[in-house]
Structures are given as structure tokens and as C-alpha cells.
Amino acid sequence: MSRAKMPPQIFRLVLLTLAIIVSYLIARYLLTPSTFRQYGFYRGDALAELSSRTPVFAGRKSCLECHEEIQTKLFKGEHKTIGCETCHGPSSLHAADPDSEAKKPDKRNTTACIRCHEANPSRPVTQKQINIRNHYTGQKCVECHVPHQPNEVP
Ligand code: HEC
Ligand code: HEC
Ligand code: HEC
Ligand code: HEC
Numbered sequence: 001m002s003r004a005k006m007p008p009q010i011f012r013l014v015l016l017t018l019a020i021i022v023s024y025l026i027a028r029y030l031l032t033p034s035t036f037r038q039y040g041f042y043r044g045d046a047l048a049e050l051s052s053r054t055p056v057f058a059g060r061k062s063c064l065e066c067h068e069e070i071q072t073k074l075f076k077g078e079h080k081t082i083g084c085e086t087c088h089g090p091s092s093l094h095a096a097d098p099d100s101e102a103k104k105p106d107k108r109n110t111t112a113c114i115r116c117h118e119a120n121p122s123r124p125v126t127q128k129q130i131n132i133r134n135h136y137t138g139q140k141c142v143e144c145h146v147p148h149q150p151n152e153v154p
Helices: 008-031 045-051 060-076 084-088 092-096 109-117
Strands: none
Touching: 060 084, 060 092, 084 109
8 A cells, every 4th residue: 555645735735834934934034133132032232222322301309409499399289299300301401401591491381281180081080180171271370370389379
């Protein structure tokens, strides 16, 4: 009895599968960056690239150096847990060069406030919320609220 012969259509499928595997291996060889797996399952160069970026946030401690009175004020009110740069935006350029007009932090009035205070059903009910469409529309929040001490009336 002769050995069972592989039917030709199965043989073609096997060839096709092999061709796919081989082209995948070639592509992987050619496309994998050289430092991949240097430290782990990622590109080793990525570490150096990320650490060479300049940080845009300076952190609250660095603001203290020159704005201590604001920090003291902030700590007395309901915004005590909020970082300066949450409202003022990334300010490391300003902290390094405070005299530059161009690098001054943003005052971000209303946009900063409504990010936390605009009524939203997904927020905890204990969080103080307003509906910007009927909460004194057309006026700036800081006309009636002190951002560094929100429980105070200006
Ligand atoms: C080395 C000192 C220094 C550091 C550090 C510093 N500032 Fe300032 N900042 C100044 C000076 C000087 C002014 C300009 C005088 C003023 O308006 O009070 C100023 C002004 C500002 C203003 C007002 C801008 C405007 O348009 O009037 C904001 C907001 C501000 N700083 C935020 C920050 C934040 C946030 C940080 C921390 C990331 C910070 N500063 C760190 C010195 C500093
Ligand atoms: C809840 C948002 C918020 C936080 C948090 C906040 N600020 Fe402000 N800050 C503002 C707004 C809004 C103004 C503009 C006030 C105005 O135009 O009357 C302002 C104004 C300022 C000014 C200009 C001078 C002044 O007193 O009006 C400085 C300087 C400043 N902030 C620094 C800081 C520093 C430093 C911190 C952190 C200790 C901080 N801010 C935290 C919203 C905030
Ligand atoms: C990062 C989030 C955040 C931002 C941005 C923010 N707030 Fe608040 N705000 C809070 C939290 C947290 C409280 C404390 C009460 C609560 O849980 O709602 C509060 C409380 C308040 C209160 C209530 C004070 C009281 O005693 O009833 C006012 C008014 C207020 N904020 C105004 C503002 C204004 C104006 C701005 C913009 C300059 C602003 N907030 C930006 C988080 C934020
Ligand atoms: C014309 C003055 C005025 C303006 C402008 C104004 N508010 Fe108010 N806000 C008030 C008064 C008065 C209260 C307290 C009574 C009330 O809830 O209406 C209040 C209350 C709040 C509260 C606390 C709500 C609570 O549940 O206790 C938050 C948060 C608040 N305002 C945020 C803002 C923000 C953010 C802006 C800017 C988009 C803003 N306000 C603009 C006058 C003002």
C-alpha cells in the first residue's frame, strides 16, 4: 500500500502558510529597530528620547520661591489642593525666566474654571457645580470669585 498522498489543494495551502510566515519573519527582521529589547519589550532609544525633552510643568514648589503670598492665600481656601499650573498652564519657561513678557503664564480665566465646575452628571454631587449658561452669563468668573480664595467675595 502506497503512502497517502497529500491532496494538491492542501499542499498549496501549506505553501501559502509558509510563505506568509517567512514574509512575516523577514518583515520583522527588517522593521524592528536595533535597540528593541535592549532593556525590555520596547525600543531602548525611547528612554533617551523621552528624557531629553524639556519639562513643561515646573511644579508647585518652584512657584513658591517667588509667589509665596499666593500659596499662603491658596492654602486657606477651598482650592488648596489645586496646583498652580492646573489653572495657569505649564509655566516652567516663566519660572526659569520670570522677566520675560512672552513667557508669562496664562491667566486662563473661565476656561480653567469650567473644566472643574461646569455641571456634569458624572461628577460627584458634593463637587460645587454651576451651569455656565445661567450662572451670570457674559461676566468673567473672577469678577465675582477670587480664584486663589474661592470662598471669599472680592
Ligand atoms: C524666579 C521667580 C518666579 C518664579 C519661580 C515664578 N514666578 Fe510667576 N512671576 C514672577 C514675576 C517677577 C512676575 C511678574 C510680576 C507680577 O505680575 O507679580 C510673575 C508673574 C506671574 C503671573 C502673572 C502673569 C500676568 O500676566 O500678570 C502668574 C500667573 C505667575 N507668575 C505664575 C507662576 C507660576 C504658576 C509659577 C510656578 C510654576 C511661577 N509663577 C514661578 C516671578 C516668578
Ligand atoms: C483655581 C485656579 C487657580 C489656581 C489654583 C491658581 N491660580 Fe493664580 N490666578 C488665577 C486666575 C483666574 C488669575 C487672574 C485673576 C484676575 O485676573 O483677577 C490668577 C492670577 C495670578 C497671578 C497674578 C497676580 C494676582 O494675584 O492676580 C499670579 C502671580 C498667580 N495667579 C500665581 C499663582 C500661583 C503661584 C499659584 C499656586 C500657588 C496659583 N496662582 C494658583 C487662577 C488660579
Ligand atoms: C482642578 C479643579 C478646579 C478648578 C480648575 C477650579 N476649581 Fe473651584 N473648586 C474646586 C474644588 C475641589 C472646590 C472645593 C469644593 C468642591 O468640592 O466643589 C472648589 C470650590 C470653588 C468655589 C466654592 C467656594 C465656596 O466656598 O463655596 C468657587 C466659587 C470656585 N471653586 C470657583 C472657581 C473659579 C472662579 C475657578 C477659576 C478661576 C475655579 N473655581 C477653578 C476645584 C476647581
Ligand atoms: C456676577 C457674579 C458672578 C459671576 C460672574 C460668577 N459667579 Fe459663581 N457665584 C456667584 C454667587 C453670588 C454665588 C453664590 C450663590 C449662587 O450659588 O448663585 C456663586 C456660586 C458659585 C459656585 C458655588 C456653587 C455651589 O453649589 O455652591 C461656583 C462653583 C461658582 N460660582 C463658579 C463660577 C464660575 C466657574 C464662574 C465663571 C464661569 C462664575 N462662578 C461666575 C456669583 C458669580
